[in-house]
Amino acid sequence: MSIGHVLLGVLSEGPAHGYDLKRGHDARFPAAKPLAYGQVYASLGRLERDGWVEVVETTSGGGPERTTYALTPAGDVELRRWLGEPEPAGPYAADDLVRKTVTALRLDADAVGFLRRQREVHLSRMRDLMALQRDEPHMTARIVIDHTISHLDADLQWLETAADRVATMGEAR
Structure with missing residues (x-):
């Protein structure tokens, strides 16, 4: 933006x-x-x-x-x-969440623990935003909050997929 x-x-x-x-x-x-x-x-x-x-x-x-x-x-x-002008679709291939996860995996750090802790942070933020949205009277602000919640939801799906991959595939890089 x-x-x-x-x-x-x-x-x-x-x-x-x-x-x-x-x-x-x-x-x-x-x-x-x-x-x-x-x-x-x-x-x-x-x-x-x-x-x-x-x-x-x-x-x-x-x-x-x-x-x-x-x-x-x-x-x-x-x-x-x-x-x-429409905005280009973002690559989203290497945001900080992905970078940190890949770095943890490459360094044999606790990637599963990181993914679990990150999931809790995302869930907490999602709860906060949903409460904010319930009380928000302005449609434009609700649209912004919807966008953020949708991205958090996508991140949560990715966190679960990544945790499953790490758990089932191990350290195969």
Whole structure:
């Protein structure tokens, strides 16, 4: 996901400060790791450099300077272009979970124990997300949570398959 493009989407609803952009992002993706302020401001710098956002106001009312950003017409064109393009299907062949499992197997570490512990972490996260989803009133946030739950479910299936392979096939690499 392009953070910059998501910020363009937030700005399409109206001008905002960096703090408001972070809150807007985090509200849209409640199951994701909260966006860091540094990431917001770095992205805004790139968006401004590319001509997709502009500073419309800078104020300092006794505290830190607050800069308000707005979407430019070029930024709106870029946002629409991005929204119109499908994302490539991910390779998913070597995410951290797979890398750690393969490394444990190659080093004769306790891969079965790792897979079991990882399964518990995934199940706990799934329970947390399902509880969050029950209480979430916004359809867009529920869709984000659905996506995360689906990926956790796929990971759980993979964890079970991998554990079965390790148990039945041993260390055949």
